[in-house]
Amino acid sequence: MRHAIILGFTALLSIGSAQAETYTIDPRHTLPVFEVNHLGFSTQRGRFDKTSGKIELDRAKQTGQVDWTIDASSLDMGEDKWNEHLKSADFFNVAQFPTITYHADKLAFKGGVPVAAEGTLTLLGVTKPVKLAIHHFTCGRNPLNQKELCAADIEASLKRSEFGMTKYLPGVGGLAKDLIPGVGDEVKVLVPVEAYKD
Secondary structure, three states: HHHHHHHHHHHHHHHHHHHHEEEEOOOOOOOEEEEEEOOEEEEEEEEEEEEEEEEEEEEOOOOOEEEEEEEHEEEEEEHHHHHHHHHOOOOOOOOOOOEEEEEEEEEEOOOEEEEEEEEEEEOOOOOEEEEEEEEEEEEEEEOOOOOOEEEEEEEEEEEHHHHHHOOOOOOOOOOOOOOOOOOOOEEEEEEEEEEEOO
């Protein structure tokens, strides 16, 4: 009888632990893009080409965790000189701060799927709360490699000045606020994410 109780308890524990699933971010299909206004004219976009991280989901309990690292030196603006400038101390300062990280341990669910994450972004050595909106969350089997994965489109916005990135802000560094709009403070972040089940 005692043996049966122990076996039953062990089975319950294994069922509970099986509900929490971990996923490894696919760096080939997880490419963060940011958008910012350029001198009051156009919306300019940059991309980071190297990312890594882990995602944990327990859909039964509607909980989860995200740990995500971006290689700041993988920044690509589409032009070499512009890449050098954005990687310099004026902006991302990749020599001193080689990584950008995001950690979230609070996920919001709707209809059984995650729709938002609340966590902290560390950029230029400054850590601030940032909320992510999660769109089009989908899980299934990749038809090309037959591996299980989950994917989503992530969206967020932040002010770069809050992380100490103030170069060319209107009214800062000699830019006359009424004459030169500068480079926008508001930055929109868009990320397609794919992660394979461990």
